[in-house]
Amino acid sequence: MSSRSLRHRIAIVFVGLLVLVMGLVLALVHSSSARIVERETRRELAVGAKVFQRLLEQNQRQLETAAAVLSADFAFREAIATQDQPTVRSVIRNHGQRIHAQVMMVTGTDGRMIATTQRAMAAGDPFPFPDLLAAAETAGRSAGFRQMRSGQLYQVVLVPIMAPTRIAWVAMGFQVDDRWAHDLADVTGLGVHIVRPGTPGLLASSAPPEQRPALERALAAAGTDADVDAGGVHYAAVRVPLDGGQQAVLQLQVAQVRAPFGQLQGRLLGVIGAAVLVFALGSVMLAGRIVRPLNELSAAARRIALGDYAQPLPPAQGDEIGQLAGSFEQMRTEIASREERIARLAYVDVLTDLPNRTRFLEAFGRLTPGGGGAVLVVNIDRFALINNALGHLVGDRLLRAVAGQLRPLVPEGGMLARLWGDQFAFLLERADCAAARAFAEAVLAALRDPVTLDGQRLDIEAGVGIALYPDDGLDASTLLRHAELALAAAKRRHAGIAFAFDTGGAPAHEQLSLIGDMRRALAAGDFTLAYQPKLALAGGRIVAVEALLRWQHPERGPIPPARFIPFAEQTGFIREITPWVLETAVRQAALWHAAGLDIAVSANLSTLDLLDPHLGRRVRELLERHAVPARRLCLEITESALMDDPSLAQAHLDELAGLGIKLSIDDYGVGQASLAYLKSLPVDELKLDRSFITAITESPRNAAIVESTIMLSHALGLTVVAEGVETAAELRWLREHGCDIAQGYGIARPMTAAQLQDWLADFAARTTA
Amino acid sequence: MRAPFVLAAALLAGAAGAAPVEVLVQTPSGTGLADAAVIVEPLAGTPPRPRARVAAAIEQRGREFVPWVTVVQTGTSVDFPNNDTIRHHVYSFSEPKRFEIKLYAGKPGQPVVFDKPGQVDIGCNIHDWMEAHVLVVDTPWFARTGADGRATVANVPPGRYRLRLWHPLQKAAPAPGEIEVGDAPERLTLVLDARPHAPRPHAGDDPDQY
Numbered sequence: 001m002s003s004r005s006l007r008h009r010i011a012i013v014f015v016g017l018l019v020l021v022m023g024l025v026l027a028l029v030h031s032s033s034a035r036i037v038e039r040e041t042r043r044e045l046a047v048g049a050k051v052f053q054r055l056l057e058q059n060q061r062q063l064e065t066a067a068a069v070l071s072a073d074f075a076f077r078e079a080i081a082t083q084d085q086p087t088v089r090s091v092i093r094n095h096g097q098r099i100h101a102q103v104m105m106v107t108g109t110d111g112r113m114i115a116t117t118q119r120a121m122a123a124g125d126p127f128p129f130p131d132l133l134a135a136a137e138t139a140g141r142s143a144g145f146r147q148m149r150s151g152q153l154y155q156v157v158l159v160p161i162m163a164p165t166r167i168a169w170v171a172m173g174f175q176v177d178d179r180w181a182h183d184l185a186d187v188t189g190l191g192v193h194i195v196r197p198g199t200p201g202l203l204a205s206s207a208p209p210e211q212r213p214a215l216e217r218a219l220a221a222a223g224t225d226a227d228v229d230a231g232g233v234h235y236a237a238v239r240v241p242l243d244g245g246q247q248a249v250l251q252l253q254v255a256q257v258r259a260p261f262g263q264l265q266g267r268l269l270g271v272i273g274a275a276v277l278v279f280a281l282g283s284v285m286l287a288g289r290i291v292r293p294l295n296e297l298s299a300a301a302r303r304i305a306l307g308d309y310a311q312p313l314p315p316a317q318g319d320e321i322g323q324l325a326g327s328f329e330q331m332r333t334e335i336a337s338r339e340e341r342i343a344r345l346a347y348v349d350v351l352t353d354l355p356n357r358t359r360f361l362e363a364f365g366r367l368t369p370g371g372g373g374a375v376l377v378v379n380i381d382r383f384a385l386i387n388n389a390l391g392h393l394v395g396d397r398l399l400r401a402v403a404g405q406l407r408p409l410v411p412e413g414g415m416l417a418r419l420w421g422d423q424f425a426f427l428l429e430r431a432d433c434a435a436a437r438a439f440a441e442a443v444l445a446a447l448r449d450p451v452t453l454d455g456q457r458l459d460i461e462a463g464v465g466i467a468l469y470p471d472d473g474l475d476a477s478t479l480l481r482h483a484e485l486a487l488a489a490a491k492r493r494h495a496g497i498a499f500a501f502d503t504g505g506a507p508a509h510e511q512l513s514l515i516g517d518m519r520r521a522l523a524a525g526d527f528t529l530a531y532q533p534k535l536a537l538a539g540g541r542i543v544a545v546e547a548l549l550r551w552q553h554p555e556r557g558p559i560p561p562a563r564f565i566p567f568a569e570q571t572g573f574i575r576e577i578t579p580w581v582l583e584t585a586v587r588q589a590a591l592w593h594a595a596g597l598d599i600a601v602s603a604n605l606s607t608l609d610l611l612d613p614h615l616g617r618r619v620r621e622l623l624e625r626h627a628v629p630a631r632r633l634c635l636e637i638t639e640s641a642l643m644d645d646p647s648l649a650q651a652h653l654d655e656l657a658g659l660g661i662k663l664s665i666d667d668y669g670v671g672q673a674s675l676a677y678l679k680s681l682p683v684d685e686l687k688l689d690r691s692f693i694t695a696i697t698e699s700p701r702n703a704a705i706v707e708s709t710i711m712l713s714h715a716l717g718l719t720v721v722a723e724g725v726e727t728a729a730e731l732r733w734l735r736e737h738g739c740d741i742a743q744g745y746g747i748a749r750p751m752t753a754a755q756l757q758d759w760l761a762d763f764a765a766r767t768t769a
Numbered sequence: 770m771r772a773p774f775v776l777a778a779a780l781l782a783g784a785a786g787a788a789p790v791e792v793l794v795q796t797p798s799g800t801g802l803a804d805a806a807v808i809v810e811p812l813a814g815t816p817p818r819p820r821a822r823v824a825a826a827i828e829q830r831g832r833e834f835v836p837w838v839t840v841v842q843t844g845t846s847v848d849f850p851n852n853d854t855i856r857h858h859v860y861s862f863s864e865p866k867r868f869e870i871k872l873y874a875g876k877p878g879q880p881v882v883f884d885k886p887g888q889v890d891i892g893c894n895i896h897d898w899m900e901a902h903v904l905v906v907d908t909p910w911f912a913r914t915g916a917d918g919r920a921t922v923a924n925v926p927p928g929r930y931r932l933r934l935w936h937p938l939q940k941a942a943p944a945p946g947e948i949e950v951g952d953a954p955e956r957l958t959l960v961l962d963a964r965p966h967a968p969r970p971h972a973g974d975d976p977d978q979y
Contacts, residue, residue, distance in 0.1 A: 072897060074860070074894045077862065078862060081862030081867075162892070162897065163860075163862045163890060163892060164890060164891075164892030164893075164897065164898075164899065164900040165890045165900065165902075165937070167862065167890075
């Protein structure tokens with residue numbers, strides 16, 4: 001729209017200026033030509049009048065000369081001298097014809113006529129123009145325009161007849177008629193009319209007969225004014241007085257003078273019209289040429305604003321707009337590359353070139369609503385151990401290798417991202433439970449291919465947690481969390497694959513009722529603690545127990561901890577449960593202490609508990625209240641709990657350690673925490689995750705990891721606890737490889753405090769036996 | 770116009786012999802008028818016959834008539850000798866004597882006899898400017914004023930006379946006066962209003978002009 005108006009504006013300005021200039025030119029020409037016409041008219045009139053007068057003079061002189069020659073004719077004089085009327089009449093008629101004089105009059109020196117060709121006059125009559133006679137007396141001859149009695153106008157020439165003295169006058173009259181006027185009009189180029197002011201009519205005129213009435217009226221109306229309008233035609237005129245009271249009116253038709261100017265103006269108008277047309281076309285074309293690239297630039301700018309940097313600009317010309325387009329093109333490519341770089345930084349994981357977590361969350365946003373889908377979180381087992389044992393560079397290369405193995409699996413419309421560490425996630429569109437499971441199995445199968453790094457073969461195992469959309473959550477972060485919980489569950493169960501819906505990632509309505517149930521359970525005492533013994537491998541003695549939370553639901557029966565503990569952690573309800581657990585565990589420790597049993601009690605702390613600023617104070621008061629030595633209490637913290645806020649976690653751990661409480665890292669090897677980091681914490685104990693211990697006697701790889709971890713932990717002054725010990729062979733292997741403490745079904749299942757006392761007695765009897 | 774005619778001559782009348790009449794003709798401005806005719810005519814009786822067959826001549830010289838004015842008694846024959854190398858065509862349309870002497874050189878065969886009194890204007894048909902005037906009078910007593918305006922009419926017998934003046938360029942014919950001629954010469958001073966003769970310009974005197 002604006003481009004159209006720009007084009008129009010250019011055209012309008014150009015054409016408008018031209019029209020203005022041309023209009024001025026035309027006005028100038030018009031006014032000048034009006035002035036010129038006026039001046040030219042006056043000039044032509046003046047010239048014509050001068051010519052007219054000169055002609056009259058010449059005419060008169062010729063007539064005079066002719067008359068003089070005639071009057072000197074001897075025979076003529078002789079005839080006049082006879083005084084014989086018929087003779088004289090005859091001779092004047094004859095000689096008059098010789099010089100084409102229509103009127104001849106011979107007058108004696110006394111002023112009386114001797115003879116005349118005029119019938120109306122007779123000999124003896126006085127000469128009709130005594131003034132001419134008087135003038136001739138002094139000048140020798142005279143001439144003038146005179147009207148005869150008939151009204152006819154004549155140019156009368158009066159010359160003497162000398163013999164050799166003057167014996168008579170002869171007057172010769174030359175008719176002044178329309179033909180005379182025509183002749184003069186032809187020479188002067190003016191209309192010639194002879195009038196006698198005060199009397200109507202034209203005495204002689206060069207005008208055609210049909211124009212005369214109008215002309216006569218106009219001349220009469222004009223009075224003494226020179227210019228007249230006759231019959232709608234404007235004449236400029238000048239009046240030349242003739243002697244004898246007559247006037248010659250010399251007329252010039254103004255239109256006649258104006259005609260060439262009119263023609264000039266007409267042609268000029270034509271040229272201007274053509275010029276305006278050509279200019280309009282030219283300026284529209286020029287404007288088009290200017291505006292078209294601008295439009296293209298503007299369209300390109302809109303495309304760029306919408307984020308489309310791909311389309312290059314049309315090739316530019318060499319002019320200024322071309323330079324602008326060139327700058328624009330350069331800007332486009334630079335913005336495109338910069339945006340690509342930014343997008344890459346923002347959305348791509350630099351290590352593996354896979355999309356990152358942000359990109360993954362965004363991609364989820366583009367998921368077709370109602371179409372269903374699945375989020376799979378894949379985690380490599382024991383990656384931290386590999387990282388620690390083989391170094392970060394190898395760890396990074398391993399991650400790249402894993403990414404390379406996973407990438408080909410990404411289905412159409414799906415996505416693979418690296419969330420953090422060794423955590424990968426798949427987004428599957430339109431995948432139901434069965435499809436997700438099949439895909440997860442394909443993932444695990446792909447990862448089963450060993451990876452060779454620097455000639456060293458690495459066997460990888462992984463866990464997959466699956467959350468389904470929309471059943472397990474409506475947004476990406478909820479789905480990811482549930483998938484991660486499912487992953488944790490899968491790891492715990494060594495199942496390889498776990499779904500969120502059967503790992504506590506229960507449907508929302510069930511979860512809501514679960515909160516209420518937990519609150520009721522806490523009040524009703526439905527929660528209990530079970531204690532699992534921890535065996536010191538060196539001495540073969542039970543040195544500690546781990547307090548584990550159990551829920552006996554009045555209607556549903558026992559609820560597995562994996563079903564409600566992650567949920568309590570998510571909802572924050574764990575903050576109400578943990579004090580109860582600590583209270584119960586410490587009270588039990590006090591009882592055992594009072595009974596003389598030398599057993600430490602371990603309790604688990606969640607992330608939220610660890611971040612509680614009053615944790616240290618509360619634990620101290622608890623110990624004081626029950627008079628339990630601090631070393632009888634051990635608190636177990638998972639790696640992930642430490643990683644949420646490492647500095648605050650460290651501060652609280654320092655406070656707890658200051659009380660003399662033992663601190664233990666739970667599920668070590670699942671997360672990412674490095675030993676170097678753990679070394680900086682006031683930690684006493686490291687609990688190796690059960691996944692490392694399982695089949696330790698059969699997998700040389702697991703054995704190598706556990707062995708190196710034990711060595712490293714000892715080097716750092718940490719006690720190593722092996723979880724999930726199930727067989728005697730494993731127990732033996734651990735003992736042989738220097739593991740400090742073992743825990744698991746292979747030693748004892750969790751049991752009540754009452755059962756424990758009997759079991760301890762029984763165990764003591766067995767070992768000593 | 771009578772005033773100028775001072776008739777003091779009457780006092781001298783009574784002289785037995787003939788006496789001359791001496792006249793000074795002046796223009797009104799007082800200068801002498803040449804070529805004026807002074808005519809003395811007897812009041813009674815017929816004038817005598819011409820004293821002799823006097824022949825006058827008006828010759829053509831330098832394409833002019835010489836003299837310009839000639840006064841003759843009636844019956845006088847006048848010759849028109851041509852002294853120029855070119856021919857002349859002398860004519861007169863005047864009533865007292867019409868004649869024409871066509872293109873001639875030298876002396877024409879017949880002189881022209883002026884047999885009627887009156888004024889005869891003579892021209893040349895070839896040369897328009899040439900003019901001569903002949904006054905034919907019926908008296909033997911006449912004279913023509915010279916360049917100084919003086920003229921003497923000789924041998925006028927005593928008696929009463931009418932005295933007349935005439936000039937070709939006079940404005941009007943003056944009224945005649947009367948004189949008494951005695952023995953002693955009459956001396957008169959008369960005034961005549963006339964233009965003095967000025968020869969009209971010739972056309973083409975110089976052959977180079979053609």
